[in-house]
Amino acid sequence: MNKDEVPQDKKIIHGQDNSLVKVLYVTDNSGNYETTKYTGWDAENLAMSQAWESIDEKIEQTRQQVIAGELSPIAYYMEKSLMDLPTLAQYVGYWRFRVKRHLRMRVFRKLSAQQLERYASVFNIPVDQLKHIPGQP
Amino acid sequence: MIIENFHHKQSAHCESGVTLSLLQHAGITLTEPLAFGIGAGLFFGHLPFLKVNGVPGTTFRIWPGYIFKRVCKELGVKMKVEAFSSPEKGMAALDAALAANKPVGMQSSVYYLSYFPEAWRFHFNAHNLIAYGKEGNDYLISDPVMENITRLPGNELEKARFAKGFPAPNGKMYYPVQTLGNKDLTPAILSGMKKTCFFMLQSPPPFFGYRGIAYLGKRIRKYPEKLGARKAGLFIGNIIRMQEEIGTGGAGFRFLYAAFLQEAAVITKNQAFAQMSADMTKIGDEWRNFAFAAARVMKDRSGNLSTYTELGDMLIALSVREKDFFTRLKKLL
Numbered sequence: 001m002n003k004d005e006v007p008q009d010k011k012i013i014h015g016q017d018n019s020l021v022k023v024l025y026v027t028d029n030s031g032n033y034e035t036t037k038y039t040g041w042d043a044e045n046l047a048m049s050q051a052w053e054s055i056d057e058k059i060e061q062t063r064q065q066v067i068a069g070e071l072s073p074i075a076y077y078m079e080k081s082l083m084d085l086p087t088l089a090q091y092v093g094y095w096r097f098r099v100k101r102h103l104r105m106r107v108f109r110k111l112s113a114q115q116l117e118r119y120a121s122v123f124n125i126p127v128d129q130l131k132h133i134p135g136q137p
Numbered sequence: 138m139i140i141e142n143f144h145h146k147q148s149a150h151c152e153s154g155v156t157l158s159l160l161q162h163a164g165i166t167l168t169e170p171l172a173f174g175i176g177a178g179l180f181f182g183h184l185p186f187l188k189v190n191g192v193p194g195t196t197f198r199i200w201p202g203y204i205f206k207r208v209c210k211e212l213g214v215k216m217k218v219e220a221f222s223s224p225e226k227g228m229a230a231l232d233a234a235l236a237a238n239k240p241v242g243m244q245s246s247v248y249y250l251s252y253f254p255e256a257w258r259f260h261f262n263a264h265n266l267i268a269y270g271k272e273g274n275d276y277l278i279s280d281p282v283m284e285n286i287t288r289l290p291g292n293e294l295e296k297a298r299f300a301k302g303f304p305a306p307n308g309k310m311y312y313p314v315q316t317l318g319n320k321d322l323t324p325a326i327l328s329g330m331k332k333t334c335f336f337m338l339q340s341p342p343p344f345f346g347y348r349g350i351a352y353l354g355k356r357i358r359k360y361p362e363k364l365g366a367r368k369a370g371l372f373i374g375n376i377i378r379m380q381e382e383i384g385t386g387g388a389g390f391r392f393l394y395a396a397f398l399q400e401a402a403v404i405t406k407n408q409a410f411a412q413m414s415a416d417m418t419k420i421g422d423e424w425r426n427f428a429f430a431a432a433r434v435m436k437d438r439s440g441n442l443s444t445y446t447e448l449g450d451m452l453i454a455l456s457v458r459e460k461d462f463f464t465r466l467k468k469l470l
Contacts, residue, residue: 047377
């Protein structure tokens with residue numbers, strides 16, 4: 001790519017400027033390579049925004065399911081931490097099927113303080129917070 | 138404690154950047170394109186069954202750690218690579234190396250690196266960075282993709298180094314311990330090219346190399362009918378992200394490789410590589426066009442079959458071009 005064509009499209013996600021100044025290898029007008037800096041490119045911004053839209057949607061969906069009592073708050077905080085079930089299982093050190101059980105409200109209510117602590121520390125929140133999600137009465 | 142004569146240099150790609158900075162500190166003159174080319178960093182792979190958050194994995198780079206390992210081997214640098222069973226041991230080893238005046242390269246998860254903008258912090262576990270000092274509880278960090286040096290509290294660095302998931306870094310850290318001084322780069326350059334030709338032409342079909350590009354192209358054509366408009370859009374978005382974001386991806390890597398070929402032409406005194414460099418630049422531009430077209434398709438959201446067919450065709454054409462390119466490059470070696 002020629003240095004005159006380098007895009008400078010800043011990335012705005014969640015209303016914040018998320019641009020990073022990055023290095024790109026470009027050619028000058030006689031074809032010699034040099035480096036230049038750029039703040040972003042619309043094509044990648046779009047892909048990134050789409051990824052976040054889908055994440056936000058999933059978090060909101062899960063939040064509604066927790067409020068409706070279908071899932072435990074662990075499901076919400078898992079989505080919020082951008083984890084999937086296998087990743088979360090590795091972090092807490094339980095088998096996947098066990099974590100899957102813990103996503104059910106009925107099972108969640110019976111978790112020991114120790115188990116709750118384990119989840120809370122993975123999500124980096126206090127245990128009290130783990131028992132509730134935002135918007136829950 | 139700060140390692141005084143360490144110089145931060147911003148790079149296009151984290152691993153070639155880390156390699157460059159560590160070796161430069163050890164007294165070897167190198168550039169990022171040379172590190173990337175000798176390290177045979179260029180690659181392609183598409184693994185539909187290896188899903189991350191339900192989206193198939195596409196890679197534009199060789200597996201993590203390969204570039205560094207290979208460049209060191211080619212240039213006669215002895216290095217120490219360690220992984221750890223416990224965070225305590227890992228952090229103690231890091232402190233010991235820093236105390237011995239060694240800047241240390243580390244594999245880590247981007248999710249825990251608070252100096253990145255929030256929207257960038259995914260569970261991507263193959264990011265490379267350098268620690269070059271410690272002040273109180275803060276580590277002084279030279280992250281090659283950042284414009285400036287930065288800091289990271291010890292507990293965050295520990296989390297980043299011992300992140301779980303795939304690939305788990307297990308606190309992996311590395312630094313050169315002995316160098317042979319500067320030697321002739323020509324054999325290293327040619328050997329790096331040979332390896333890249335091998336990876337692009339001969340790695341196991343259909344998932345890797347030029348065949349992998351065509352394979353992805355064929356799959357993209359069928360995305361809308363197989364997955365539905367919404368999921369097809371997500372899959373396409375992920376390809377663009379892998380191509381453009383994490384470690385500068387497809388087009389950026391092609392430009393980096395073109396820069397390498399240009400430097401190689403001067404060092405090996407073989408003008409044929411300069412022509413190859415110009416060809417690679419065009420291929421890189423074509424990858425950029427692909428990302429641009431893909432973004433348009435994604436934005437459209439209608440799941441229009443013909444637009445996906447066009448995207449697939451672009452990749453199949455790219456596959457043909459890369460096959461031709463690396464076949465010609467191989468003949469030059």
